[in-house]
Amino acid sequence: MLLQDQVAIVAGVGPGLGRSIALALADEGARVVLAARRQATVAAVATEIAARGGQPTLRVLTDITDATACARLVATTIERFGRIDALVNNAMSAARYGRADTLAIDDWRVAMETNFFGVLQLIQAAVPHMQAVRRGSIVNINTMGSELVRPHGGPYASSKGALATLTKSLAVDLGGFGIRVNGVLPGYIWAPPLEEFFASAARVTHRTADDVRAEVADQCALRRIPDADEVARVVVFFASDMASSVTGQNLLANGGLRIPVPGMVEGAQPVDAP
DSSP: OTTTTEEEEEEEOOHHHHHHHOOOOOOOOOOEEEEEEHHHHHHHHHEEEEEETTOEEEEOOOTTHHHHHHHHHHHHHHHHOOOOOOEEEEEOOOOEEEEEEETTTHHHHHIIIIIIHHHHHHHHHHHHHHHHTTTTEEEEEOOOGTTSOOBBHHHHHHHHHHHHHHHHHHHHHGGTEEEEEEEEEEEEBBBBHHHHHHHHHHHTSSSSSSHHHHHHHBBBBTOOOHHHHHHHHHHHHHGGGGTTTTSSSSEEEEBBBOOOTTTTTTTOOSSSSS
């Protein structure tokens, strides 16, 4: 029980990685605050946590682009549990894809509003409560796409690149208060959305989905695509005292993917996941 009785907010609890993160934190004894825009999503994850014997959860509908909603999420957490030990920022916007020189500026702003400013204002709301007790862990879910940029992914990659720099900046600014800030950069995550993405890529390139999957897996040092539960365990590490000396890191959790896979994404519908 690496997180016994600790309180962890997970912003962006979806059916994929967000769900796995919430379950992994709960499995390690954390009292998890589930934040997302959809009631059905948080309710489903709360039910799963209860079925696995996890601690009681708190559900707060939250849009992180709304400063008032961020403040309400933090205030509700403090009112219910009295503390915040970990904040996991998984909420994201995939944004619009297209050539960087032709996309409208507003398309870039959409990505930045969620993936950078939204995350920042939630962090700003939570930090005073961590600072008061001089401890806490912030984990920002980023993407390998901020380092291995694929075609037409400029707004998303740029917003996540800014988040990676913010992670380092916050680590420097908050380290003196005992607050650690780290980032997890997943690559392709094996889950239903990725299966759909591979199927789309296969249609465009006149191959099978299995061919596409094999091509991606072959570019990974582990020769396989990690699943969401594996990435979630990295988040648990950063949130726990096992990482008490680790801050300012942006860790790739992508199975050792070395290069973007050329051709595979041309014309395919991007997957709405980190």
